[in-house]
Each structure stands twice: as structure tokens, then as C-alpha cells.
Amino acid sequence: MKIVLGYSGGLDTSVIVPWLGENYRAGVVCMAADVGQRGGVGLLAGKAFATGACAFHGEDLREEFLTDYVLPVLRAGAVYSRKYLLGTAMARPLISRRMVEIARRTGAGALAHGCTGKGNDQLRFELSFAALAPDLKVIAPWREWDIASREDAFAYARARGISLEGVDAEKLYSRDENLWHISHEGGPLEDPANAPGPDVFVWTRDPVDAPDRPLELELGFEAGVPVTIDGRPLSPLPLLLELNEAGSEHGVGRADVVEDRVVGIKSRGVYETPGGTILLAAIQELEQLVLSRGALALKDRLAPLYADLVYEGRWWTPEREALDAMVDSLMGNVTGTVRLRLYKGQATVVSRSAPASLYDLDLASFGACEGYAHSDSSGFVKLFSLSQRALSAQSTAAPGPAALPRRAKPAGSVQPVRTSSAAPVHAHAD
Amino acid sequence: MKIVLGYSGGLDTSVIVPWLGENYRAGVVCMAADVGQRGGVGLLAGKAFATGACAFHGEDLREEFLTDYVLPVLRAGAVYSRKYLLGTAMARPLISRRMVEIARRTGAGALAHGCTGKGNDQLRFELSFAALAPDLKVIAPWREWDIASREDAFAYARARGISLEGVDAEKLYSRDENLWHISHEGGPLEDPANAPGPDVFVWTRDPVDAPDRPLELELGFEAGVPVTIDGRPLSPLPLLLELNEAGSEHGVGRADVVEDRVVGIKSRGVYETPGGTILLAAIQELEQLVLSRGALALKDRLAPLYADLVYEGRWWTPEREALDAMVDSLMGNVTGTVRLRLYKGQATVVSRSAPASLYDLDLASFGACEGYAHSDSSGFVKLFSLSQRALSAQSTAAPGPAALPRRAKPAGSVQPVRTSSAAPVHAHAD
């Protein structure tokens, strides 16, 4: 019997390999996903076999991750807890899917992951497993075993003669990294009163140490997908990597977030998402030019729902698919360019333009123009305020809390003077 | 007969005074509101009388503006078009209210304002008038007269021998200023492809020219109201002014926005809101610590609605009052301190703490703790994924677009090995 384990080569999964063998008498198939983390998965095979794996699958999922998971979330504008760009959350359904595929190929009967019982990732993996392979057994060692600390884990390995060479014994922070972001939790960050120290950040420069000269970039989008930097066509992966580099250099994309985990716990995470932060800023500028007020309102209203779905692991749901259909429909015209300035931690819009822009220079100007006379708004204002008049009458009829004293009749009649021949026409003077 | 005019001393209202006298044969009562703009209203009386006003009321509305208008909007988290902090919009209902009061006191029969027919302000004034004094006539010269440009306006004044001394003949930008913000529109800004030039900004330094050393500030809040800076108790007005100064020094609070006007036009505004930007960042951090996930979601869901109401001039509505009641109820516990770093255009959270924090250090930590065993989540995950299993069965029954091929039965039975006495307890091994 075989178990497919989502394998990272860290302490937890390194111990889980022998633990599964011992406790389930099963062959452990390690699946290591390359979703863009530094180091990739090339060196993990050896480690996996050293801890007793019966097979190892290293999978390059970077393109798929970016195209089918990251870009839809970006286009949906999904941000959790006001600042978290969902880097970890959106990798889980993809990794789970690949684990299921390998289980099918290898005839495995179970899936295992290394997530603790206090976090969100257990849900993201297991909701994906439930969606894609409800018939497979799921094993979550952290919810079963009696290993309670890093010390316990090292002791467990030592007792079985398993080498944990290369596993950091003194790790302070818990990190998750992929091509979109790197997250940091634990250690002194557990107290939200502690500022993140300089040892926290891995990708980005401290804004204070960032270059003194701003960098300007022009990003091009087609239907909400980024396609150029400064006019150079790039496919999504190199484009993102280039933005990650530029953003990191300029300290862009740090977020320090107190968030609500699905299990009902408030926790604190620090994130570095340089390229993502730049892309989100740019796409939102383009949207404001191209989408109607109603379309923007619809999109912004549903973005938090999309974020909740991703954060909670509800990726494989009809709701998420329906929202994608909606976003696809809305983004067809989001084509154009946005110029941003990166400087000392910020990505600021400089300029935007779009072929399908709804911005009309004539209308936006203060002067009268073809298609809009100032007097046109008289009727608009009158009808727009009609319900306000009714409310005013209401509060007279049934006096509520606030409001001014009102007289029923004005002190005198005010009429435009019509006798003066020099006077302008008062056709709209109510 | 008298007309109360909302008077700023700028070109438009300077010409409106004689125009009203001439066209309505009425005495023009000028009401100039001090809402915190530089210069105040002290010097406007002379200008008003010079253009023919029969009376002048200079009103210091700063405290009232901050307490009854700005703080509720801040506490509601209302932001329009993703970035605009509503500085102009929320001043209008207050100015309108005072105009009505003066009309009542002076027995005036009409209210006049200097807003054009293409903007939002006409709605904000006139909806307020409709709410507070539906019996008074409203006169909007811009929608009536045939003055179409600044040149026309100067010519009109010249022809009547009216001095427009002190009115800028070459004004490039249209600006509105109060204690919360200064806005800039018009001129080269009318094209959203043009970056705002250095001549646009009035309050804030360019981040590039801001100090090279960050400034840290600790803001204290009580029930969502800012009350201290670095532990010094301050009433709202001096507190805001101090933040405006600090923020301006560090280039914080610039926003370049393409927004949708109520009249159906996309326009572009540039805003400087240094203190407001700092306060909003701080209060949101505190909320994330103190409000439950559900409360945060409720607040964030309604903030855009609140922003729409303010932006559209629907201040005096039962909806706005109801939202205030809701916000008041939610913010009772939003008491605590937030430490921010101001640097080169950004206000970044450093630390936050609150007596009523919902953050539980034990729960947030990865380790097991009193009140949470890792195994507790087994049942949670199981039930949380129940509907996902049903969906999976559904897509088997009625195959939709996506999904993996699935086998009804796993390849082999996976059971924990129960014979090994050394094995951990598997009570939850499903």
C-alpha cells in the first residue's frame, strides 16, 4: 500500500516519511512541487530517499501555478484581510491536484500532508482532496502523532537513525515561498506588538536601504493579463520574475498583517509580494479607466468573497468558477498600459492609458462641451434630489432625532429678474 | 429679498455676488466657511463687500467639521474609488447646513452656490438643501448664466467696475482645501496619461525630497477616535494638524485617482491627505486586532456604501444614519495604540496593541496549547469539507467541465498500524 505525501524537505515532512512507514506500514511516495521557491525541488530526491521514501516525484508546476491560479486571483482583485495577496493559499489546490494525479498513477490509497492542526493549510489540502479524490484516505500526522516540538522531531529521527542533514535545527520563522510571495510567521512575529526585525525579510530590501533614485516601469496588459514591461513582450513567468526583482530592489511589497485564520484564530503574518504588489496596483489603475462605475462596483464587491474562497481552501467550488466567469466577462477590455514609479517601498501610478478607456477628455474638463451643457444637470439634480425632498417632508411629519427647525414658507419670493434685457436666459431657473 | 451664497472668495463666487444682485434683485448674504483651509475666512469680508454683498458671515466650522463629519467617515472606513478619502465631499453637507441656518436667521428666501453643472458638488449642496430647507429656492448660476470661461468672468467683473484684486487670473488647477485634504483637478491633470507635475502638490513634499530618516509615531485611539500622539493627549483638531504636518514632511498621503462622478463622467483628481492617510492606516490595524472576523467583514462590506453616500451628497439620509449607528456599535472596543513608520511617502505599521485585543498569543503559536489540541481540528476539517465531498459526488453524477477522472474505490485499504505498542494513539485517524 502506498501513501502520497506532499513533501517539502523541511523538518516536518522529513520526519513524516518514516513515521508514515512505521505507523501505516505503507510505501511513502514523496511529491515535491516546484512552485517557484528558491532552490526548486532538484535536491530533494536524495533527502526523501534518505528518510525512507519509496518514490520521489519532483514536479515543475510554475507555469501552471502562474497561469491557472495566480492570474485568476490577480484579475479578481482578491486580497484577504485587506493586505494579504494569498500567495500560499492559492498554491495549495494545485499541489493537491498533482498529489491526486500521482496517487492515481501510482495506485496509492492515501494522501498525507505536513500541516499542523492550527493552520489554514490543512483545510486547503483536504478540501482539495475531498473535491478531487473523496475516495482516498487522508492522513494528517500533526493531528495524530505525539511529536509536539522541533526537539521531539529531531529526537524521533535520531532514535531511528535517520539523517536530517540540511534541516535547520534552529529555525526561527516558519516560511512559505513560491514565485508570488514569501511568507513569514512564528518566533517574535507571534506578538503583533513586535515590529518585524531585519532578519525576517528575505526577498526585499528595507525601503530605507533601497536605491535613492526611483525606477519607472511601464506595464502592458491584455484583457487583464500582464504582457509587456516597457514595451518588451514577455510571457507571464519571466515577466513576474523581472517584477519580483525590481520590486525587491526597491523594497516594494512588504505587508505586515493580523489576519483571521479559518479555524477561528487571529494570527500574524508578514509577507513579501513585490511583483504581485506592482501588478495589482497597475491593473487597478487600468480598471478605473476602462470599467464603468457599475462594473467596478461589482468587481470590488465580489473581490473579498473571492479572497475568502481562496483563503479558506474552497478553490474547487462552483462559486469560484462562477466568479471566474464573471471576472473573465468584465476584464475583456482591460487592455492598455500603466506607468508606475517604484521608490522606497511604494509602487505609485504615474500615468495610464487604454484604447477602450471610458475617460472622455471633453467631458472631464470643467468647460461646457459637445454632449454636455451645464444646464443639462438642472433636471438631473432636481430628480436626484426628489427622494431627499420626500425624506425632508417625512421628518417634518414624523420628527426624528436630528434636523433643523424648518419653516413651511420662505420669507419672500425669489424670482429671477426677467425685465433686464441684459440678463441671461433663465429657462431652467426652476 | 435675500439670497445666501456659499462664498469662497474665488473667481466664481466673486462674480456670482454681482450677478445675483443684477439678475435676482436680491441682497446677497455671503457665507464663508472656515473648514481649515489655509488663510481661513478672515480676509474674505472685504472682498465680499467689494463685489456687492449686503452681508458677510465668516464661520469657523473646523471643530464641527472634524467631529461630526470627518471622524464618522474615518471610523466607517469610507474610501471612494479605492483611494479618495472624501475630503471635499464631506465638507459640503456641513457648509450647506450652516447656509440654511443663516438663511433662517436672516430671512433669506434662496440659497446659491458656485458649483458647475459637471461636478459632484452641485449635488452635495442641493441634496443638503433639499433635506434641510426644501422650501428655499436654489440658484446655481453656473447652470443659468452664459459666462463660459475665466476670461468671460473677468470681463463680466470689469464691465461692472468690480475689483477682482487677489483673484488669480492664471489659475491652472482647480483646488479645494480643508483641514482633511487639498484636492487638485484640471489643467494638465485632465489627461490621466499625464503624471502630476511638481507644481500640483501644495501640502506634501515629494517622497524623493522627504527626510532620509523615517519618523515613528504612536497613535492612541479610544472607541475608534484618535486621542493621543506618542502618549500626549490631544483633542482632534490639534492632533490632526500635527499629523498633517508630519505626514506632509514625509510625503505621505498623495493619491492620484481616476474616479466616477455622479453625473456619469470619469474624471481625474489628485489629492493630498497626509493626516487622514495616517489615521486610516492606524485605525485599520487596530480593528484587525480588536474586531472579530465577522465584524471586520461587515464593516468592510458597508464601507463602500458609506463612501458612495458621502460622495453622492446623500449625507442627510436614513441610510447614513443607520450606518453610523452600526459603526458606533462596532467601534466601542477599538481602543489601543498603533505605532507607524512614516518614510518617503508611506505610513507603515510597526506595532499594535489593544486591551480588548482578540489576538491570543497561545492560540496563534504553532504549538498545542490549553484550549486547542491539534487533533481538535480533525472533526472541524471533516465537517468543513463535507459539502466539498457532496460537490465531488455531484460532479461525478453530472460531469461538469473540469475535474479529474476518479475511481470509485481506492487501490488498497490504508489503516493505521495498531499493533505497534510504540505507535501514537490514532483515535482520530478516521
Add this chain to the structure above:
Amino acid sequence: MKIVLGYSGGLDTSVIVPWLGENYRAGVVCMAADVGQRGGVGLLAGKAFATGACAFHGEDLREEFLTDYVLPVLRAGAVYSRKYLLGTAMARPLISRRMVEIARRTGAGALAHGCTGKGNDQLRFELSFAALAPDLKVIAPWREWDIASREDAFAYARARGISLEGVDAEKLYSRDENLWHISHEGGPLEDPANAPGPDVFVWTRDPVDAPDRPLELELGFEAGVPVTIDGRPLSPLPLLLELNEAGSEHGVGRADVVEDRVVGIKSRGVYETPGGTILLAAIQELEQLVLSRGALALKDRLAPLYADLVYEGRWWTPEREALDAMVDSLMGNVTGTVRLRLYKGQATVVSRSAPASLYDLDLASFGACEGYAHSDSSGFVKLFSLSQRALSAQSTAAPGPAALPRRAKPAGSVQPVRTSSAAPVHAHAD
């Protein structure tokens, strides 16, 4: 020069034909749309020519109306003002579209409609015109002329020797009819305190006079589209007509609504929508069986927005298209049958079943079953209540308004008795 007029043959459009000719010196092309009203448009050509039309187009739009307008609105679950099924609103964009097509074919330079300045229909027509033919002039005689009453209109016709034979001189109610509904406004209905008299209703029996025996119907749906009645396959039009007949017979589908018009006026309409009421009841039952909780919540959250778009005439917007994409995505599995009982004004669900039902008989039952042990919920309840515990601690730390006095420690320790060998296992006894 030619003007295309949306023509109904009623008093208003009968007078508009000569009025346009006289005031615009144009040939008037009458377009009469058959959207399923009794009488159709066959007899209107003669009337149109009698009043001076230069051309007449009678268009059978029934299939298109049902397929492209009614069914999407039904599937979206859109209901305005809690009870109005949007019968009139959704016909307008279709009629407008055909008017534009005829204008293009005939080389007309203007479009005209007979809507008053106080209603919604002017917006529905003119927003459609703006979307589909912004270059064409729009003429709304009601907003221009000085005809102010039915008497004026008859006098106008008489003065020009135009026959208004067949136009009811004493019409009490203003009605709009198509295959989905008939609406009634005006006359005594203008006072919402007046009950609708028996002369109001045209299609449906008074429930009191409806048959004493209920009628049961089984409706079949495929992907949210109704396809069978009692197992008989029917295309949408005959299916709806049959339901209209059955519903009318049993008094189903009357609605008496106080609604908010777009122009800011509250008005009162009475509607008869027998088939629509039956279809909506049925489809909603099926959805509850087939859609997940999240999908239902999403759909129900956006249905009022869809209704607003339709009611306000914003049919040709990217928002509406995006919502359609979302609805299409959600409704793929809404296939199955619903049995309803029609009786004395009500359509009540009797039974529902669906191949892709998410309802699991085993889970729904109270007993334990495969895939769900009662004890599974222990962990669920524990984590689900975790945030509640944090809130409780919060209100102790920062006492809010309500809450009971609490003691920090319970009076005594409560532990399950472990000595009794007969006792059940207490693994989950917290």
C-alpha cells in the same frame, strides 16, 4: 427625414404620429412589437397609417423576448422591490434594439417613444438607444409638448381630423402587457391605501373564484431552463403560455407593489405574472437541492443587483453581461423536476428531485451514518466557537453593554467518571 417610433396604437402614440410629422417635418416609421400581448400587432398597421405614419413594421419578437430576455432574468432570480418580476422592464431593451435596427434599415435619423417624463420606461428606451445608436437623435414628445391630459390628446387629434377610433376614451388604468405579465397602474391604484378592485385584474381569477380543487404540475428543467410540463417536452413559448393559463385559472401570480421608480418617485403597481410566478417558485426549489450553500448565497446576493440593472434600463452594460456569465456558470447543474400545487392564488412546492442533487439522505437523517459520526462534530463545534470564546474574554477585559456576570472559575471540577466499566468512551469529553 425619418423618425422610428415605438408604436403601441394607444392614445399617446396615436397622437405622437401626427405630432412628430407636424413638429419635426419627418416621416414617421411606426414599429409595433409583438411581445405576446393579447391582440398582437396585426391590426395596428391600419391605425398607424390612419394617423399619418409613412411606414409600419409589425415585429413578432415573442421567441426572442422569451429566450434572450425573460429566461436570463428568471435564471438570475431577479425580483425588484421584493415582488415585481420585471415584465415591462425587460421588454424595453429588446423593443429598443429592434427600433434601432429598423432605423438603420430605413435610414432614419431619430428614434421616438411615447413614455412620460415621470416613469422608468423613458430611461429603459433611452439607455438602450444610447448603447446601440448613440448617433441617433432621440425624441420624447411627452417631455416636449404641451399636451397634459387625455382630453388634450383627443382635442389635438380632433383639431387635425385624425380618427382615434378604437382608442379607449375612458381608460382608467395604464396597462402594459406581454407574454410574461400584465401590469396595472393609475386611477384608484395611485393611492396605496386603496385595495385593487375586481376591475383591475385582466388575466387571473380572483383566488376566491378559483377552482376548489388544487392542480398539481410537475415542471422539468435543464440547466435552469424549463423544458417539460408533466413530462411533456415543450419549447419555452408554449410552455409559458400553458403555465400562464393554469396559473391564471388558479389565481396565481398577482402582486401589489409599492416600488421606487428610478426618477426618485414611489409609485404603486399591480402585476399579474402567473406563469412567471410558477417558474420562479419551481426553479428556486431546484436550486436549493442542487446548488451549494455558497453558490446559493452568491446567487441570492447578486439577484437584487441584476433586478436593479433591468429595472433601471441598464441592460446593455458589462455588469449585466458579467452577471449572466456568472449565472450561466452556476446553473449548469440545475436540472431536475419540481412538483407544485396551484391552489387559490398560491404555487406551493410538493416535491423536488434532481440527478445532481447535493442532498444526501444518509447525512440528512438523524442517525449516525457512514461518513459522519456524531462525535465528528466535537472538534467542529470547538473550533467554530473559538472566536466566540475570544469575544467573551474581550467583553470581560473591556466590559461592553450586555453580558452576564461571570466567574473566572467554575464551582467544581466536572470530569467524566472513568471508573465505571459500563460507561461509554469519553474520548471527546473535552
Add this chain to the structure above:
Amino acid sequence: MKIVLGYSGGLDTSVIVPWLGENYRAGVVCMAADVGQRGGVGLLAGKAFATGACAFHGEDLREEFLTDYVLPVLRAGAVYSRKYLLGTAMARPLISRRMVEIARRTGAGALAHGCTGKGNDQLRFELSFAALAPDLKVIAPWREWDIASREDAFAYARARGISLEGVDAEKLYSRDENLWHISHEGGPLEDPANAPGPDVFVWTRDPVDAPDRPLELELGFEAGVPVTIDGRPLSPLPLLLELNEAGSEHGVGRADVVEDRVVGIKSRGVYETPGGTILLAAIQELEQLVLSRGALALKDRLAPLYADLVYEGRWWTPEREALDAMVDSLMGNVTGTVRLRLYKGQATVVSRSAPASLYDLDLASFGACEGYAHSDSSGFVKLFSLSQRALSAQSTAAPGPAALPRRAKPAGSVQPVRTSSAAPVHAHAD
């Protein structure tokens, strides 16, 4: 040591009393809440002591239930799953609160309830316990014991010589009853394809057997609270009881619902809520007369959220309190009378009136009136369609899916004929 048990005298709690004694060696304090169910709690003391209770508290909670729980939910318009009026859900927080009070008074250290592990009620009790007494232990026998069926339960009692006299051995349906509703689940109802048989309903007549003559009722409200029937002032309890009787007689208030339980299960419940159905219909009619469009939209948008909170047991949350504050603010003017007709299962509005009505007879009429000329809407329509014109230009610039072919220029110029002196004024003829 003592345990407070929420006691109903049904089979489950009758067995729980001895089970708790045996397994926890504790005295069992039975708390029976009178929330308006038939029979009340008077006769339960004897049964409780017969099964071994050490104390019995019968509590009349009817007034409190109605005032503090039912009316807020009614005023919020909260309905779960489109049709369920939340009768059971809203009783749980009250019963829990009283259990906690009794635990405090008697020095008990634990709270127990008789809910299964598959339902919602366990959550409603335990979230309330967590909110009000997080220090007390919670015991849920259904999640601990090995009693799996009614037969097991009877056997358990028999083996211990405990009398279950008066407990129905053959109960087909699981019911919950209070003054607001009676619910029915289980038995043949577990299959949503089964129509509810005549044996299901307890309160209401089958509409077919209801009187052939309709009954008209006039309900009076003050600030959203019902206060009169046909002009007779009544306090809430007798008022509701009278409506329950009238509604039951006329078959009003039956609902057959497929709903989503919190634990992720779809289930089917049948409800009878006669008085509640009448009250909700009436209050909604009054709201449509008195609340502005914006206020109605706000209320309707949040009602489903309120319903979710109540259904899920999240009563003691800041969200619910905040929503109550909002509803209180909105309902201040919801005063007036609504006339309804009860007939054969339906409550239909006949008439409504309110002192603070926003309905303006003059405006609602088709004719022109003071405060509204038809021509006023010209500017309104023009600006309202401005964004539609921009969208049209957009789809020309960047052709999307639909849309008609368009010509840039109309075929000819259409201008009103200005020469005819008899012609009306065309000031607005665009």
C-alpha cells in the same frame, strides 16, 4: 458537583438525566424553558425527578423570547434559506442564557444539552455557552454515548428501571415548538421528493380545508413593532397568539424548505409560522411605503447576513449587535397600518398607510404636478445615460461580443421645426 441540563421531557433528555448521573457522578439540574410550546413546562417537574434529576427549574421565557429575540429578528427581516423564519434558531440563545444563569445560581460546573452531532442546535447552544460562560464545561451526550437509536434509549432506561411514561415510543417526526413556530423533520420528510403528508402539520389547517371566506385584518405598527389588530391595542404576546390562531385557521404560514445546515449537510424541514408569516408580510409592506429606496436596499442586503448569524448560533456577537443598531435606526418611522387578507394559505396585502409615508400621490400620478414637470427628466435622462454613451463608444473602439453595426453619422439631420408658431417650446429638444 452539578450539571445544568436544557430539559424538554422528550426521550433524549429523559435518558440524559440518568446518563449524566451515572457517567459524571453529578447532580442534574433540569431547566425547562417555556417558550410558548403547547403544554408549557408545568408537568415536566415530575418527569424530571422520575428520571433522577436533583432539581428542576421551569422558566416562563415567553415575554422575553418575543421581545428580545423574535421581534428583533422580525424587524431585521431575517429569513434563512429564502423561507425559514428562524423559529428554533432564535430560541436557543435565550435558553442557553437562562441555563447559564441557573448554573451560576446553583453553583453548577457544567452545562449539558440533548442535541445530536448532526444538527445546528448544538452550535447554537455551545456558541451561547462559549459567549456567556466560557469557564463552564459543556457536555453533549449525543456526541459521547453509544446510544444510537430510539430503541437503544428505551432499552437504556428499562435496564435502569426508569419510567419513560408519557414519552412517545413511535414518534415519527422530530418537532420543535414555541410561540413563533412549530418545525417538523425526519421520517418521510427526510426525502425531499416526498410531499409532507397530512400527519405532519399540527397548527395550521390545510389550505384546502380552510374557510371559504377570506378574513381581513388590519395590523398597526409603531417603529416596526406590531401594536394593534383592527385598532385594538395589544401587547406583543396576545397579539402574536391571536395572529397564530387566525393564520392557522386560514392555513397561512406553512413552509417546506430544503436548507443548508451549518455542519455542511443539506436537510429538509417543514415549518408552520402562521403569525410570523402575517407579521413579516405586513411589516414589509409598511417598509416599502416609509423607507427610502436606499434604506430598503440596505436593509434587504443585510437581512440574509442577520439570518445567517441567527441560524448559525452567532447571536452573542458584535455583528448581531451592530445590525440591531442599524435596524433600530432604520425602523424609527415604520409606523402605520397594513390591511391583509388571509385566505386559503396566503396573507395578501390589501391596503397600507403611514403618517411618515414617502409616497406622494401627486408625484406618483402620471400627470405633471407641482414639483415635477415632465421636461425635468430631460436632463436626468441625459446624464443618466452618459455612461451608457461612453460604453457604446468603448465597444466601437474595442469591439466586444454583441452590439449592432453602427454608423458614425445619422442619415439626416433631425431638428424640431421651429417655424410653426403653434408648435410647443422645444427648449429641451437636445
